Structures are given as structure tokens and as C-alpha cells.
Amino acid sequence: MKLISNRLQKSIIIIIIGWLILFVLVPNIMIFTTSFLTRNNEHFISVIFTLNNYIQLKDPLYTHVFLHSLHMAFITTICCLSIGYPFAWCLIRLPKHIRPLMLFLLMVPFWTNSLIRIYGLKMFLSTRGWLNNFLLWIGLIDKPFRIMYTSIAVILGLIYILLPFMVLPLYSSLDKLDQCYLEAARDLGANRIKTFIRIVLPLTMPGIIAGCLLIFIPSMGLFYVADLMGGAKDLMIGNIIKNQFLNIRDWPFGSATSIVMILFMWLLIIIYWRVVHIWDAKMELQ
Numbered sequence: 473m474k475l476i477s478n479r480l481q482k483s484i485i486i487i488i489i490g491w492l493i494l495f496v497l498v499p500n501i502m503i504f505t506t507s508f509l510t511r512n513n514e515h516f517i518s519v520i521f522t523l524n525n526y527i528q529l530k531d532p533l534y535t536h537v538f539l540h541s542l543h544m545a546f547i548t549t550i551c552c553l554s555i556g557y558p559f560a561w562c563l564i565r566l567p568k569h570i571r572p573l574m575l576f577l578l579m580v581p582f583w584t585n586s587l588i589r590i591y592g593l594k595m596f597l598s599t600r601g602w603l604n605n606f607l608l609w610i611g612l613i614d615k616p617f618r619i620m621y622t623s624i625a626v627i628l629g630l631i632y633i634l635l636p637f638m639v640l641p642l643y644s645s646l647d648k649l650d651q652c653y654l655e656a657a658r659d660l661g662a663n664r665i666k667t668f669i670r671i672v673l674p675l676t677m678p679g680i681i682a683g684c685l686l687i688f689i690p691s692m693g694l695f696y697v698a699d700l701m702g703g704a705k706d707l708m709i710g711n712i713i714k715n716q717f718l719n720i721r722d723w724p725f726g727s728a729t730s731i732v733m734i735l736f737m738w739l740l741i742i743i744y745w746r747v748v749h750i751w752d753a754k755m756e757l758q
Contacts, residue, residue, distance in 0.1 A: 500734070507727035516723050525728035534712065534729075541708040544623065545691040548630040552687045553680065555631070556638035563639075564646040575643070578636055586633050590700050593632055597625060626702040630691045637690075638683040645679025646672075678748050685744050689737050709733060 510520040563574055581589060596602050597619045604616040619625050649672065657667040695710035716726030
């Protein structure tokens with residue numbers, strides 16, 4: 473029986489490693505190699521080594537798009553944190569037999585394709601959508617106001633898609649929080665604000681950082697959200713990569729842009745690992 477179990481474990485490990493090599497390592501090697509080649513109108517790429525694809529990224533147009541993507545991702549992350557932390561806190565205060573149901577309801581939207589959900593949000597926020605009709609019905613506005621095809625619409629779409637990725641790490645951190653610390657703080661005379669700032673916030677910081685990372689990184693690459701909610705006015709770095717591969721057919725430049733994004737994501741992950749490591753060491757000393 474033990475021999476069968478060991479063989480099963482090895483088989484699973486081999487399948488996982490093979491999957492990662494075939495669908496992660498090999499495509500990334502192909503993208504990395506293509507980023508140093510030259511565009512060809514007939515065959516997409518020519519095997520001519522060049523660094524022009526990376527030099528082209530210094531163009532002010534692409535720099536502006538990258539900075540705009542950072543700005544949009546930062547606002548989305550702050551909004552998701554502002555909404556997700558109170559939601560996770562309220563969730564953790566519920567009776568234990570209700571929490572699984574609430575987590576289930578939180579995960580239900582993931583069963584529907586995100587593109588379909590964005591179309592639903594688009595209909596909801598449109599000039600003749602349910603939101604405007606409701607506000608007109610209650611007399612809060614005199615005429616429909618325009619939300620679609622603005623930066624606000626893109627941010628709302630990103631929040632709508634990515635919010636659960638903030639709630640789940642925060643819920644996990646709050647669930648692991650030892651209630652003895654909160655009771656000790658109350659016994660020592662600390663009010664709720666001081667307890668939150670001095671006890672709850674530091675102990676849940678790894679969950680906050682993980683949630684911010686899970687929001688910040690994907691929000692720069694969700695090109696279809698910017699396409700559907702913002703139109704051509706709110707291009708993000710994901711739109712540039714998509715356009716280079718599908719529309720302009722400049723695969724080398726699209727690959728170079730993708731490599732830069734991958735390196736940027738790796739940098740954020742390394743920063744996350746270092747911050748969590750330093751934070752854990754600091755908490756142990758305290």
C-alpha cells in the first residue's frame with residue numbers, strides 16, 4: 473500500500489512538473505527569444521537579433537501608458553483594500569456556521585466567465601442602464617449621467633473582477649488572529665481604534681500585502697476591462713501587448729513588452745517576500 477502511495481505521489485509530481493514545463497516554461501522561453509528578433513510582415517518574425525524592441529519601449533507614448541497603468545492599478549488596489557478589509561472583518565465576526573455560506577456567495581461569481589460579467593456591468597452602468605433608470609425613478613438626477621468609457625468605469629470594472637482576491641487573503645489573516653491579543657488590549661484599557669492600529673493591523677499585514685499584490689499585478693494586464701469599459705481612451709499595458717500580437721502583428725515588440733511586465737511582476741513578488749520576511753522578524757522581536 474505504501475509503495476502504491478509513493479508511486480501515486482511521484483506520478484502527480486511528474487504531471488505537475490510536466491504541465492509547468494509545457495505551459496509555463498516553454499511559452500516564456502519562446503516569448504523571451506522572440507523579443508530579440510525582428511518583425512517580418514510575411515512570416516511575423518525574422519531570425520535577426522536586435523535590441524530595438526526594448527529600446528522602442530523608451531518612447532514617451534509607451535512610458536505614458538505604463539505610468540497610466542500603474543496609476544490605475546494603484547487606485548484599484550486602494551479601493552479594493554478599502555472595501556475588502558471591512559468586508560473581511562465583518563465576515564470574520566459572523567458565527568462560524570454562517571461563514572462558509574458567505575464565502576460560497578463570494579466565490580459564486582467566479583463560476584461565470586469574467587468577460588460575461590463585464591458585459592453585465594457595462595449594461596448596468598450605461599446611459600440607459602439600470603443605475604441611471606433607478607436614479608431617475610427616485611428623482612435623484614434629472615437626466616442620465618455618463619459613466620461608461622471613462623477612467624472611473626475602468627476602475628469599477630477592475631474592482632468588480634478583482635475584489636475577491638483581496639477579501640480572501642484578508643479573511644485568512646483575520647481568521648488566524650488570536651483573540652487573546654484583542655482581549656489583552658481591552659484589559660489594558662486600549663480602545664477599538666488603538667487596538668486596531670497597534671494589534672490587528674500589524675498582525676494582518678501579510679494578508680494586506682498579499683491581497684494588494686494579487687490586485688495590483690493582474691489589474692495592469694486585464695486588457696478586456698479597459699477595452700469594454702474605457703474604450704480607446706484608457707489604454708493600459710495589457711492593451712498594448714494585445715494590440716501588438718493581434719492587430720499590428722509585431723510579435724517581437726509585443727514579446728519585449730511582455731518580458732518587461734514579467735520582470736516587473738517578479739520584482740513586486742521579491743519585494744513582497746522581503747517585506748513579509750522583515751515583518752515576521754520584527755514581530756518575533758516584539
